[in-house]
Amino acid sequence: MVSVERNKNIKVITGNEACAEGALVAGLRFFAGYPITPSSEIAEILSMELPKVGGKFIQMEDEISSMGAIIGASLAGLKSMTATSGPGFSLKQENIGYASMAEVPCVVVNVMRGGPSTGLPTLPSQSDVMQARWGSHGDHPMIALVPNGVRETFDLTIRAFNLSERFRTPVILLLDEIIAHVNEKVELPDPAEIEIWNRLRPVDPPESYLPYKFTESDVPPMASFGEGYRFHVTGLVHNETGFPTNKQPEITKFLTRLNRKIERYTDEIIQTYCDYDEDAEIGVFAYGSTSRSARRAVQLAREKGIRIKFLRPTVIWPFPQKQVEDLARSVRKIIVPEMNLGQMAHEVEWAARGNSDIIRLNRIDGEPINPLEILNLITEMVS
Amino acid sequence: MDYMKYIRRKNFPLIWCPGCGHGIVMKAILRAIDRIGLQKDEICMVSGIGCSSRLPGYVDFNTLHTTHGRAIAFATGVKMANPNLHVIVITGDGDATAIGGNHYIHGARRNIDLTVILFNNNIYGMTGGQVSPTTPIGARASTAPFGNPENSFNISGLAEAAGASFVARGTVYDAVQLDKYIEKAILKKGFSVVEALTPCPTAYGRRNKLGNGVTMMKELKERSVSINKAKNLSEEELKDMIVTGVLVDRELPEYTQNYNMLIERVRETKS
Numbered sequence: 304m305v306s307v308e309r310n311k312n313i314k315v316i317t318g319n320e321a322c323a324e325g326a327l328v329a330g331l332r333f334f335a336g337y338p339i340t341p342s343s344e345i346a347e348i349l350s351m352e353l354p355k356v357g358g359k360f361i362q363m364e365d366e367i368s369s370m371g372a373i374i375g376a377s378l379a380g381l382k383s384m385t386a387t388s389g390p391g392f393s394l395k396q397e398n399i400g401y402a403s404m405a406e407v408p409c410v411v412v413n414v415m416r417g418g419p420s421t422g423l424p425t426l427p428s429q430s431d432v433m434q435a436r437w438g439s440h441g442d443h444p445m446i447a448l449v450p451n452g453v454r455e456t457f458d459l460t461i462r463a464f465n466l467s468e469r470f471r472t473p474v475i476l477l478l479d480e481i482i483a484h485v486n487e488k489v490e491l492p493d494p495a496e497i498e499i500w501n502r503l504r505p506v507d508p509p510e511s512y513l514p515y516k517f518t519e520s521d522v523p524p525m526a527s528f529g530e531g532y533r534f535h536v537t538g539l540v541h542n543e544t545g546f547p548t549n550k551q552p553e554i555t556k557f558l559t560r561l562n563r564k565i566e567r568y569t570d571e572i573i574q575t576y577c578d579y580d581e582d583a584e585i586g587v588f589a590y591g592s593t594s595r596s597a598r599r600a601v602q603l604a605r606e607k608g609i610r611i612k613f614l615r616p617t618v619i620w621p622f623p624q625k626q627v628e629d630l631a632r633s634v635r636k637i638i639v640p641e642m643n644l645g646q647m648a649h650e651v652e653w654a655a656r657g658n659s660d661i662i663r664l665n666r667i668d669g670e671p672i673n674p675l676e677i678l679n680l681i682t683e684m685v686s
Numbered sequence: 687m688d689y690m691k692y693i694r695r696k697n698f699p700l701i702w703c704p705g706c707g708h709g710i711v712m713k714a715i716l717r718a719i720d721r722i723g724l725q726k727d728e729i730c731m732v733s734g735i736g737c738s739s740r741l742p743g744y745v746d747f748n749t750l751h752t753t754h755g756r757a758i759a760f761a762t763g764v765k766m767a768n769p770n771l772h773v774i775v776i777t778g779d780g781d782a783t784a785i786g787g788n789h790y791i792h793g794a795r796r797n798i799d800l801t802v803i804l805f806n807n808n809i810y811g812m813t814g815g816q817v818s819p820t821t822p823i824g825a826r827a828s829t830a831p832f833g834n835p836e837n838s839f840n841i842s843g844l845a846e847a848a849g850a851s852f853v854a855r856g857t858v859y860d861a862v863q864l865d866k867y868i869e870k871a872i873l874k875k876g877f878s879v880v881e882a883l884t885p886c887p888t889a890y891g892r893r894n895k896l897g898n899g900v901t902m903m904k905e906l907k908e909r910s911v912s913i914n915k916a917k918n919l920s921e922e923e924l925k926d927m928i929v930t931g932v933l934v935d936r937e938l939p940e941y942t943q944n945y946n947m948l949i950e951r952v953r954e955t956k957s
């Protein structure tokens with residue numbers, strides 16, 4: 304990390320560096336991971352930085368155990384994270400579902416590279432956006448964030464921790480190879496000014512503590528192992544006590560709460576940036592590094608006098624359904640550029656409910672989408 | 687001693703079948719804990735998936751029932767986050783040495799201070815008697831209807847070779863010895879394994895015509911030979927025998943201590 308100015312916290316860093324730094328600011332104290340391009344620098348940096356703050360780093364034998372270890376550490380009270388890429392992300396899925404089911408806060412970084420399988424290890428892609436939502440089996444809620452640059456990676460890493468702590472849930476941070484490795488000049492905020500959320504702690508004494516209590520907020524307070532609470536944690540469907548249940552009303556009640564706990568806060572979780580021209584007929588929906596190209600294309604189109612609406616989510620799960628529906632009602636066509644075969648376009652189409660046509664612009668060859676490709680499509684559509 | 691002090695009575699009845707040996711191992715663990723005098727809050731019990739792995743639900747400690755094969759991985763996180771906890775891993779032969787084999791090996795290699803109680807019933811009990819890595823060659827299983835064509839594992843030997851600092855093997859017939867091994871294992875700083883041989887009359891005994899739980903326990907007794915006696919026996923004589931006792935007890939650097947020393951070193955040079 305190169306500091307360019309003395310007093311201000313201005314640096315030239317990569318997305319992976321910003322992620323590691325954001326995690327430390329958020330209070331990360333345990334990292335477990337397994338090397339994989341293009342995420343390995345996050346582990347390398349944290350192996351260096353965590354012991355300096357009394358935190359712990361471990362390189363596990365695979366991604367499955369890395370995911371297991373961060374869940375264990377979080378239950379024992381430490382903010383925990385792992386980082387990986389496509390193949391490793393697939394391996395983590397069973398335990399991501401466990402974290403969701405057992406309501407264990409943790410952050411999973413997936414630096415997207417081209418797939419399927421070993422795919423394109425050193426080249427960018429956005430083809431894990433659906434795996435982020437549905438990679439683990441069963442009906443589970445999910446939060447996934449997609450930054451579009453280095454500074455936003457710093458911010459959203461902190462937000463990932465905050466959301467995971469607040470909602471007792473795993474949060475996925477989706478970077479891609481471009482963001483992970485590009486160097487950008489960023490001014491990082493003073494850590495003292497950054498808002499940090501911590502999990503709600505129980506106020507009940509151990510005798511009456513229910514680890515999965517139904518509360519008004521739907522998020523039960525969480526004790527740590529070793530503090531005198533002696534609770535049980537399982538991936539089996541359980542009731543308020545944490546012990547398994549097969550009773551139908553209890554099953555429905557628990558699984559409903561588990562999913563509702565994220566659904567009902569969707570408006571608070573979702574963040575979108577929109578830049579709308581009045582009376583535009585064309586909309587662009589883009590996320591992650593592709594949104595940078597899209598942004599540029601929109602600027603160039605405007606220079607040509609084309610009116611356009613640009614919508615960029617930083618949270619894709621839960622999906623910004625209302626925002627997309629509103630956009631779809633106000634334009635005739637929405638372009639969705641993405642480095643996959645149209646995974647998000649599918650979701651946009653669903654949210655648009657037939658109010659506008661969805662035009663896909665896809666690349667799967669490991670090359671970023673060029674602003675001119677998007678611009679050409681826009682100009683073609685107007686003429 | 688008062689077992690009920692440690693039991694979550696409201697979770698009874700147990701899921702275990704009549705004649706299953708898992709309850710005997712559970713009692714041996716509780717006796718060991720009681721003798722050492724550990725507080726309930728100091729213990730974190732972590733299990734995988736299987737009949738044996740249901741144990742933590744029945745005992746009043748910090749308890750974590752994880753995913754199949756991954757108990758040692760979760761336990762590694764718990765132990766690193768809070769090294770003051772005595773972390774006891776409850777796992778079956780399938781859980782620890784098939785799907786979880788890699789974590790078993792690497793836990794031992796790191797020599798992280800976990801106590802692994804490995805319930806070896808030579809079969810996958812919970813899922814209905816499929817072959818496990820410890821099913822003897824020739825034995826029948828629901829997925830080996832013509833007899834198991836595979837060789838089986840010496841899972842204690844595996845832990846030794848991988849670097850565990852303590853390994854013992856016992857049977858539920860000799861439950862009194864078993865709790866002594868468990869006591870030693872808990873007290874040992876480092877990766878400790880107690881392989882407890884336990885009968886599964888339902889999924890293994892019936893299919894192999896070994897009788898009920900009692901006859902299977904007697905058979906465990908007949909096949910047992912202590913490590914001291916075994917030293918004077920030939921390989922041929924030891925075939926099909928169960929060598930019991932403390933097989934490994936050695937001093938090796940322990941991982942969480944090493945890591946804490948690393949933190950101290952880094953922080954000293956920093957300040």
Ligand SMILES: Cc1ncc(C[n+]2csc(CCOP(=O)(O)OP(=O)(O)O)c2C)c(N)n1
Binds near residue numbers: 736779
């Ligand atoms: C990933 C995964 N694969 C398979 C299963 C099904 N399963 C549950 S328990 C078990 C075997 C347990 O056998 P063992 O560990 O020997 O324990 P026992 O039941 O004999 O005590 C299997 C295969 C599962 N729960 N998860």
Ligand code: SF4
Binds near residue numbers: 703
């Ligand atoms: S199936 Fe076997 S291991 Fe499982 S409870 Fe019954 S006897 Fe025990």
